[in-house]
Amino acid sequence: MILTLIGIGTGNPEHLTLQAVRAINAQDMILIPRKGEGKADLAVLRRDICAQVLTNPDTQVVEFDLPVRDEATPDYQQRVRDWHDAIAATWVAAMDGAQGRIGLLVWGDPSLYDSTLRIAERLEPAPVIEVVPGITSLQALTAAHGIPINDIGAPFVVTTGRQLRDHGWPAGADRVAVMLDGACAFQTLDPAGLHIWWGAYVGMAEQIICAGPVADVTDQIITMRAEARAAHGWIMDIYILARH
Structure with a gap:
C-alpha cells in the first residue's frame, strides 16, 4: 500500500x-x-x-x-x-x-x-x-498582511499557544509565529512594545485579520475570534508577534 x-x-x-x-x-x-x-x-x-x-x-x-x-x-x-x-x-x-x-x-x-x-x-x-x-497557514497569514516573517538576517520561532503560555517569549527570537492557540496566549505576555499580526481562516472566503500594538488590539481580536467561532462552529487562527 x-x-x-x-x-x-x-x-x-x-x-x-x-x-x-x-x-x-x-x-x-x-x-x-x-x-x-x-x-x-x-x-x-x-x-x-x-x-x-x-x-x-x-x-x-x-x-x-x-x-x-x-x-x-x-x-x-x-x-x-x-x-x-x-x-x-x-x-x-x-x-x-x-x-x-x-x-x-x-x-x-x-x-x-x-x-x-x-x-x-x-x-x-x-x-x-x-x-x-x-x-501553510503561516504563509497565508504573511500574505494576508503583506509582511515578511523575519527581519533582515534575523531568526524567528514557530511555536504553539501552550508553549508561549507556559514558557513565555522564546529565547533568541525576534519574531514568534504562534499556532494551535485556543486561548489567545499572547495575553500572558507584557504587551509593552509588542506588535501582533493575527488572522483566522486565512486564505479562505471567511478570512478575518487584525494587526496593531498588542495593547491596543487584544480586546478586538478576542471579540472577533469568539464571534467567528460561534458563527462557524470551529476556528483556525494564527498570529505573529514582534518586539519593537
Whole structure:
C-alpha cells in the first residue's frame, strides 16, 4: 500500500498545487475524516475540493468518524499518543483491507504542526509514505498582511499557544509565529512594545485579520475570534508577534 499525504493549504481550493491535484487523481481511495457536528465544515471543505478537482471516476471517497481525544488523562503527551493510536485504528477500519494508493488530504502542510505523519508510522504493515507539500497557514497569514516573517538576517520561532503560555517569549527570537492557540496566549505576555499580526481562516472566503500594538488590539481580536467561532462552529487562527 502507498499512503499519500496531500497538503491542501488552508481550505481554499486555489491553494492546491498542480502536484496535489495530480496526486488526488492518482489515488484508488481518499479518506475524509469527520470531526463531529461542530466541525462539519472541515469535512465539507474536503468534499468540495474533491468535487472540484477529482476527475478520476475510479477513485473511491470514504468518510470516517475521528475518535475524540480523552481530556481526562492528566499527561498531555500521553493523551496525544493514545489519541493517535486510536486514529490509526480508525484509518485501518476505514480502509477495510484496501490496497493500492490511499490518500489523505492534510490541512496546510503535513510537516508543520500536523500529526498525520506520526499517525502513519503506527500502521502495520508499514505503508510506503509519499508526501505532497502544501501552503501553510503561516504563509497565508504573511500574505494576508503583506509582511515578511523575519527581519533582515534575523531568526524567528514557530511555536504553539501552550508553549508561549507556559514558557513565555522564546529565547533568541525576534519574531514568534504562534499556532494551535485556543486561548489567545499572547495575553500572558507584557504587551509593552509588542506588535501582533493575527488572522483566522486565512486564505479562505471567511478570512478575518487584525494587526496593531498588542495593547491596543487584544480586546478586538478576542471579540472577533469568539464571534467567528460561534458563527462557524470551529476556528483556525494564527498570529505573529514582534518586539519593537
